[in-house]
Amino acid sequence: xxxxxxxxxxxxxxxxxxxxxxxxxxxxxxxxxxxxxxxxxxxxxxxxxxxxxxxxxxxxxxxxxxxxxxxxxxxxxxxxxxxxxxxxxxxxxxxxxxxxxxxxxxxxxxxxxxxxxxxxxxxxxxxxxxxxxxxxxxxxxxxxxxxxxxxxxxxxxxxxxxxxxxxxxxxxxxxxxxxxxxxxxxxxxxxxxxxxxxxxxxxxxxxxxxxxxxxxxxxxxxx
Numbered sequence: 001x002x003x004x005x006x007x008x009x010x011x012x013x014x015x016x017x018x019x020x021x022x023x024x025x026x027x028x029x030x031x032x033x034x035x036x037x038x039x040x041x042x043x044x045x046x047x048x049x050x051x052x053x054x055x056x057x058x059x060x061x062x063x064x065x066x067x068x069x070x071x072x073x074x075x076x077x078x079x080x081x082x083x084x085x086x087x088x089x090x091x092x093x094x095x096x097x098x099x100x101x102x103x104x105x106x107x108x109x110x111x112x113x114x115x116x117x118x119x120x121x122x123x124x125x126x127x128x129x130x131x132x133x134x135x136x137x138x139x140x141x142x143x144x145x146x147x148x149x150x151x152x153x154x155x156x157x158x159x160x161x162x163x164x165x166x167x168x169x170x171x172x173x174x175x176x177x178x179x180x181x182x183x184x185x186x187x188x189x190x191x192x193x194x195x196x197x198x199x200x201x202x203x204x205x206x207x208x209x210x211x212x213x214x215x216x217x218x219x220x221x222x223x
Contacts, residue, residue: 005167005175007032007182016176020222030167032160032185037065039151041073048147050082054130058091058115060098062133065151067102091118114205137181154181164189176222178202180209187213
């Protein structure tokens, strides 16, 4: 019998099970990721936000972290005054949809949902300074036109690797990897005792991370 291993947060695992993998009758979950939002504002950051024309989001969590923290710091009228003339670049359609829940529409979405493609396509038509709203695992680039604000943290849940070691048995036949960070955490356990698994992955960046560690890995991309 086929058994699928899901590694995201429980709510996301449930959505994946119902929408992406409804054919699997047996599913095991072991979350290797959780998110927290604790961005702190001050007058200096507000001043920079006012003068920067573009805001860049590479995930839904960046959108959530930015807007939820700004709502706590500023009243609605002040927020809207600052944000009404901003331009928004997002990495993909899901991030754009998340942005819309806060009342704003994306001004730019790349053809491919990767950071590299986002930069390449944006620079073809635009220029100027921008603020990236990112997670703590994103690597910053030394460029005076780019400001990086860490508005969320990508964390490993307590004792999750120990749980994974117990969960990762021959009963598991398939595994869904949705991000490079989840793959990195999964691989620390999987590499100790590699056995055949059929992998699904979300996104080109995730697939590259997986094949970097295991070049011959067979992976089925999932949207």
